[in-house]
Amino acid sequence: xxxxxxxxxxxxxxxxxxxxxxxxxxxxxxxxxxxxxxxxxxxxxxxxxxxxxxxxxxxxxxxxxxxxxxxxxxxxxxxxxxxxxxxxxxxxxxxxxxxxxxxxxxxxxxxxxxxxxxxxxxxxxxxxxxxxxxxxxxxxxxxxxxxxxxxxxxxxxxxxxxxxxxxxxxxxxxxxxxxxxxxxxxxxxxxxxxxxxxxxxxxxxxxxxxxxxxxxxxxxxxxxxxxxxxxxxxxxxxxxxxxxxxxxxxxxxxxxxxxxxxxxxxxxxxxxxxxxxxxxxxxxxxxxxxxxxxxxxxxxxxxxxxxxxxxxxxxxxxxxxxxxxxxxxx
Ligand code: SF4
Numbered sequence: 001x002x003x004x005x006x007x008x009x010x011x012x013x014x015x016x017x018x019x020x021x022x023x024x025x026x027x028x029x030x031x032x033x034x035x036x037x038x039x040x041x042x043x044x045x046x047x048x049x050x051x052x053x054x055x056x057x058x059x060x061x062x063x064x065x066x067x068x069x070x071x072x073x074x075x076x077x078x079x080x081x082x083x084x085x086x087x088x089x090x091x092x093x094x095x096x097x098x099x100x101x102x103x104x105x106x107x108x109x110x111x112x113x114x115x116x117x118x119x120x121x122x123x124x125x126x127x128x129x130x131x132x133x134x135x136x137x138x139x140x141x142x143x144x145x146x147x148x149x150x151x152x153x154x155x156x157x158x159x160x161x162x163x164x165x166x167x168x169x170x171x172x173x174x175x176x177x178x179x180x181x182x183x184x185x186x187x188x189x190x191x192x193x194x195x196x197x198x199x200x201x202x203x204x205x206x207x208x209x210x211x212x213x214x215x216x217x218x219x220x221x222x223x224x225x226x227x228x229x230x231x232x233x234x235x236x237x238x239x240x241x242x243x244x245x246x247x248x249x250x251x252x253x254x255x256x257x258x259x260x261x262x263x264x265x266x267x268x269x270x271x272x273x274x275x276x277x278x279x280x281x282x283x284x285x286x287x288x289x290x291x292x293x294x295x296x297x298x299x300x301x302x303x304x305x306x307x308x309x310x311x312x313x314x315x316x317x318x319x320x321x322x323x324x325x326x327x328x329x330x
Contacts (some may be wrong), residue, residue: 002116002119004115004116004117004119004124005115005116006116008112008113008114008115008116009109009112009113009224009225009226010109010113010225010226010227010228011107011109011113011115011130011228012066012067012068012107012108012109012110012113012190012194012225012228012229013066013067013105013106013107013108013109013229013325013326013329014047014064014065014066014067014105014106014108015064015065015067015076015103015104015105015106015297015299015324015326016062016063016064016103016104016105016106017062017063017064017076017077017080017101017102017103017299018060018061018062018063018101018102018103019060019061019062019098019100019101019258019261020058020059020060020061020098020099020100020101021058021059021060021061021093021096021097021098021099022056022057022058022059022096022097022099023057023058023059023092023093023095023096024057024094024095024096025057027092027096028053028057028058028059029053030053030054030055031053032051032052032053033050033051033052033053034049034050034051035048035049035050035051035137036048036049037198037202038198039083039086040079040082040083040086041065041079043197044069044071044074044242045065045066045068045069045071045074045076045079046065046066046068046069046193046194046197046198047063047064047065047066047076047079048063048064048137049061049062049063049064049083049089050062050064050137051089051092058099059092059093059096061084061089061093062080063076063079063080063083064106064137065079065080066108066193066194066229067105067229067232067297067326067329067330068194068227068229068232069232069233070232070233070234070239071234071239071242072233072234072235072236072239072290072291072293072296073236073239073240073241073242073291073293073296074242074293074296074297075242075244075296075297076296076297076299077103077255077296077299078244078296081244081247081251081252081253082244082245082252084251084252085245085251085252090251093251094251098253098258098261099261100261100262100263101258101259101261101262102262102322103262103299103300103322103324103326104322104323104324104325105324105325105326105328105329106127106132106139107127107128107130107131107132107139108130108132108134108190109130109190109225110130110132110133110134110183110186110187110189110190111180111183111184111186111187111222112187112191112222112223112224112225113130113225114129114130114131114174114175114183115129115130116171117129117170117171117174118166118167118168118170118171119166120164120165120166121163121164121165123150123153123167123170123171125143125146125147125150126139126140126142126143126146126147127139127143129146129174131143131146131174131179131183133182133183133186134186134189134190135186135189135205135209136186141182142179142182142183145177145178145179146170146174146179149170149173149174149177149179150167150170152169152170152173153167153168153169153170153173154167154170156169157169184212184218185209185212185213185216185218186209186212187218187222187223188205188208188209188218188220188221188222188223189201189205189206189208189209190225191223191224191225191226192204192205192208192220192223193205194225195223204220207219208220228329229329229330230329230330233290233293233330235289235290236289236290236291241291255299255300255301256301256320259300259301259320259322262300262322264320264321264322264323266318266319266321268319272316272318273318273321274302274316274318274321274327276316279314282294282303282305282314283305283311283312283313283314287305287312292305292314293330294327294330297326297327297330298324298326298327299322299324299326300320300321300322300324301317301320302316302317302318302320302321302327303315303316303317303327304317
């Protein structure tokens with residue numbers, strides 16, 4: 001209705017999946033943070049992991065896959081499971097137990113993708129505005145700053161007797177204040193990574209980011225994202241299926257077992273909340289052209305292609321949905 005993205009780059013996303021583990025107390029190091037890039041994705045996709053040691057012998061283990069991947073056979077959830085078999089991670093988790101699971105798409109487009117932020121009577125804040133700093137793998141600082149800026153703009157509007165109009169002061173603060181100073185210098189990291197791959201992006205994107213941090217000037221200018229993540233998906237005929245090892249039930253788990261640890265709950269009798277604009281598309285188009293990637297990108301196993309006597313049938317197990325929003329995006 002408001003065409004908020006007009007004049008801005010498309011928003012880009014990463015699918016973040018996370019497990020909470022209780023580990024052997026001898027291995028717990030509260031406050032320790034580990035970030036990794038790449039492995040085991042290889043050339044198939046961009047992404048990386050985070051491992052945060054909390055108190056109480058708990059560890060958050062997460063993996064993010066950038067949703068602009070081309071190979072429709074990629075299975076983000078299984079990449080996450082495979083990641084935990086890296087010797088460093090396996091050693092940390094061995095003897096522990098997974099106590100929770102969840103997934104969420106993260107807005108990663110950065111500065112170029114921030115849409116218009118206000119409409120009459122409402123404003124976009126935090127992640128819905130796309131304020132994540134991708135190289136810092138962090139968005140909650142900007143979410144809080146956007147909350148402060150919106151609250152101050154709303155308080156001034158109320159004091160002036162205004163109601164139901166646009167908080168233009170809020171948008172101006174986001175585009176000029178602390179959030180802009182945080183996001184603008186790093187704006188090329190994501191598009192350079194997407195276009196050139198991990199290693200060139202570390203060199204070139206890193207150089208651009210550090211020069212911008214020191215001087216306020218980005219040598220690369222402002223790279224565009226170009227395509228949406230959906231438009232980035234390639235045809236199945238151009239790729240090979242990927243052979244993923246079976247989960248071992250100790251370090252790695254199948255999707256449905258993990259969904260039980262997400263503690264989401266839908267009544268079986270409630271209407272399906274996942275609506276297809278055209279119910280024929282998954283089998284008529286997505287299956288032959290893209291090997292129906294929804295079977296793999298959904299981190300909760302909601303979408304299935306079932307073989308029946310009348311041919312393939314698309315099934316939506318909406319009860320499993322963890323509301324990550326990847327199906328709206330990819
Ligand atoms: S159905 Fe969509 S929103 Fe729900 S878990 Fe799967 S991809 Fe995420």
